[in-house]
Amino acid sequence: MTPDRSKDRPLQVDSELAELRLLHLADSALPIGGLAHSFGMESLVAAELLGVRELPEFLRGFLEEAGFLEAVFCRAGFQLGVGTGGEFAREWLALNERLGARKPARESRAGSGSLGRNFLAAVGGLGDFALAREALRISKEAQGLVHHSLAFGLGCGVLGFEEDRVVLAFLHSCEASLVSACQRLLPLGQSAATRVLWELKPAIVETMRRSAGCSVDDAFCFMPLLDWGAMEHPALATRLFIS
16 A cells, blocks of 8 residues: 655755754764674674775775665665655565665675664654655565665655755765774774775765666675675674674
8 A cells, every 4th residue: 555645745944954954864873773783894804804004995995886886775765755756665665675685695684674774763753754654664564674775765855855965974874884883893093083084075975976877777786805794794703793
């Protein structure tokens, strides 16, 4: 059944208020569990395959591959949120299944699903956003995952933000979360971490722009080392992160 979306029209808010709300949702302090995941990086550090020296290049590679894939699906979720799609339940489930199929590591799929579910629950608690709650219900009944990038796009579409800014905020949030994880895994101080994230911003913008010209059919990602790291994570003798 298609949900009644009359209450979920994108909000008409001034640009300053929209910017503040978007910053709020992209903040690492949002209680969705982002600080509990390294998405395979902990395994790479444990295997001495990733250190402070390699970190900037690794994060740029992450943007070019995994970040690009997530940005394309974030846009797809956004389009569902603003109501430009067709039958909602079918499209929502299909998008999550297609993104999940592009995540070969079970741990990465589960981590993305946990963040996405928690994000939509947080958005649903901010007001009368029936579509966010409906998306959660549909996925639960189908026993499917709610991937983070799709949830972020959907929630931000419902809230009336501008699409490119949504993708930028999502990508920046992902990179900031990975840098934060590295501060706990590596001898990476606050000043060095700030500089790494600062210097990544042009690559974040470039990834956002690339994603605008790609459909979900053509989206791809090739990071076998990171997938291996995610698969190896449960076997680590000691772990700081869930994934």
